[in-house]
Amino acid sequence: MNTRILDCSEENLLYAAGIIKDGGVVAFPTETVYGLGANALDAEAVKKIFAAKGRPADNPLIVHISDLSMIEKIAAEVPPTAYKLAERFWPGPLTMIMPKSELIPSVTSGGLDTVGIRFPSHPAARRLIELSGLPIAAPSANLSGSPSPTNAKRVFDDMNGRIPALIDGGESEVGLESTVLCFDGGGVRILRPGGITPEMLSEVCRVTVDRGVLNELEEGAVARSPGMKYRHYAPRAKVIILRGSAESFSEYIKNNAADGDWCLLFDGSESVGDVPYICYGSSPDEQAHRLFESLRELDARGAKRVFARCPGTEGVGLAVYNRILRAAGFCVTDLEVVK
Ligand code: AMP
Numbered sequence: 001m002n003t004r005i006l007d008c009s010e011e012n013l014l015y016a017a018g019i020i021k022d023g024g025v026v027a028f029p030t031e032t033v034y035g036l037g038a039n040a041l042d043a044e045a046v047k048k049i050f051a052a053k054g055r056p057a058d059n060p061l062i063v064h065i066s067d068l069s070m071i072e073k074i075a076a077e078v079p080p081t082a083y084k085l086a087e088r089f090w091p092g093p094l095t096m097i098m099p100k101s102e103l104i105p106s107v108t109s110g111g112l113d114t115v116g117i118r119f120p121s122h123p124a125a126r127r128l129i130e131l132s133g134l135p136i137a138a139p140s141a142n143l144s145g146s147p148s149p150t151n152a153k154r155v156f157d158d159m160n161g162r163i164p165a166l167i168d169g170g171e172s173e174v175g176l177e178s179t180v181l182c183f184d185g186g187g188v189r190i191l192r193p194g195g196i197t198p199e200m201l202s203e204v205c206r207v208t209v210d211r212g213v214l215n216e217l218e219e220g221a222v223a224r225s226p227g228m229k230y231r232h233y234a235p236r237a238k239v240i241i242l243r244g245s246a247e248s249f250s251e252y253i254k255n256n257a258a259d260g261d262w263c264l265l266f267d268g269s270e271s272v273g274d275v276p277y278i279c280y281g282s283s284p285d286e287q288a289h290r291l292f293e294s295l296r297e298l299d300a301r302g303a304k305r306v307f308a309r310c311p312g313t314e315g316v317g318l319a320v321y322n323r324i325l326r327a328a329g330f331c332v333t334d335l336e337v338v339k
């Protein structure tokens with residue numbers, strides 16, 4: 001099977017919607033990262049997503065809708081807070097977990113009795129869902145474990161030969177996956193941080209951030225957000241996060257860098273001598289937008305070990321830190337302590 005790369009024309013979206021209606025899988029752009037979509041109501045179609053990605057069967061898929069009324073068909077019960085959040089943040093990078101209806105097969109929900117629902121804002125994603133007339137289950141369009149793809153080339157790198165078509169919508173705007181939350185009394189608990197930040201959510205309701213967002217799962221503990229338990233978002237290179245100022249970073253690199261080492265910097269003003277580097281941005285938004293592409297680029301350049309500047313955790317920085325922490329397998333060196 002050769003994977004066709006198609007632009008976002010109405011004709012191509014109709015063709016892609018046809019594949020979905022026939023029980024097939026297509027990759028498509030969203031504002032977060034690229035998704036790998038199939039009919040969320042068709043267990044056989046959804047199994048093809050798991051096969052294409054090599055995804056563990058207990059890792060649930062997010063179901064994408066293009067109209068608020070679809071929520072009532074796929075959720076058994078919609079908490080009142082969900083409507084408030086939908087009004088404020090949908091369409092957009094927010095996934096809400098609710099009890100699932102019987103229409104959602106257990107493969108889609110990874111065996112759970114809940115379902116994560118999202119209404120994306122990307123026009124091609126919305127149109128694809130509308131034209132297929134179905135809720136679309138879609139995880140990120142990467143091979144399981146790799147950094148999520150934020151452009152069509154990276155989807156092609158991972159999925160060529162595995163799916164019939166890929167819709168090219170350019171670079172993803174946010175660059176990290178959606179915020180995932182569940183309901184907790186009248187408030188919400190963030191299970192995976194994303195483009196909709198705790199600060200933004202707290203304008204609508206009480207917000208707690210799950211311990212699993214910044215901490216490694218203890219042995220034997222059950223992950224509330226199953227995706228967070230796997231080695232994730234990781235390039236082949238070993239990533240080490242160095243927490244501290246630009247000066248202490250430079251000092252550490254000067255004393256420790258060896259052949260095959262690369263640096264992942266904020267803006268390149270950090271001095272790292274002859275050590276090769278790429279930058280992922282000085283603001284949290286830029287870092288979110290560039291992190292996954294930077295990790296893939298480091299692999300493409302043959303990096304063996306990567307020393308990364310540590311992002312802050314304000315706003316969307318929390319999501320950046322959550323992803324880079326997993327890419328690094330929780331390996332963080334505190335430079336101010338080392339000194
Ligand atoms: P991805 O599709 O790669 O963005 O991953 C989706 C992630 O959303 C999963 O790995 C889970 O961590 C989370 N998720 C989706 N549905 C549920 C659910 N029903 N309960 C808890 N977490 C969920």
Ligand code: MG
Pocket residue numbers: 139140148
């Ligand atoms: Mg993913």
